[in-house]
Amino acid sequence: MTNFICPHCKGHLRVSNSIIFLTKTTKGKSGLLLISPDLGDYSVKMHPSYNNFEEGEVVNFICPICYENLDASEYGENLAKVIMQEEDGKESTIVFSKITGEKCTYKIGDSDVKSFGEHSGEYDSAFGDLF
Template sequence: MKNYICPKCGGHLSIGNEIIFLTKNNSGDYAIVLLSTEIGDYSFRKNDNVNFEAGDHVNFICPICYENLNAEEYDSNLAKVIMVDETGKESNIVFSKILGEKATYSVHEKGVEAYGDHKDNYLEKM
């Protein structure tokens, strides 16, 4: 099983097949959001009373250390976590914070793999 780790505190963010984040959109609404651990699977879960909409700029916050997971070194629209695969290999997983924008990058020592319908949006910055 893959494990997802906070780059700031090293805490484990995943349980089973989901990654847990605190999030806040640009309207100031907060929510717990569960993302799939499968790269390229953009389904997610949140409380039905939270009205995040397509195009919202969502800040992803570690639920353990409360640090922002922004990946400013690439782009202000991106966040990142560390993924440790079944063999113990680490990759940086960089993903879009814009709801509905499907762009995810696995960045590791051998190069970059890009996923999602909008992967070209930031590929040259990886």
């Protein structure tokens, strides 16, 4: 199984077939989001009472274990990150957009970057020479 790990506390964010995040929108709503561990799959599970995001709304992702913010501000202010650990032990940084409706994910390895999602071109410049 591919593991997804908090970059701060190294806690496991994946349970069964979901990555679990505590989230808080800039409009002050908060709730749990369950996200697919398959890169490029943007299906999200949540309680129906939390399912009222507006297109473009910014969602802050927070580790549910240590409560640290998962911002990837070194890449861009609208990006968040987790560590992906594959079965062979290889680790990559997964960076994704915090903006509702923006489908882009980056897998940053030691020497390469792979991008996923229809909006991945939005942040190409953030990764500079890595592409």
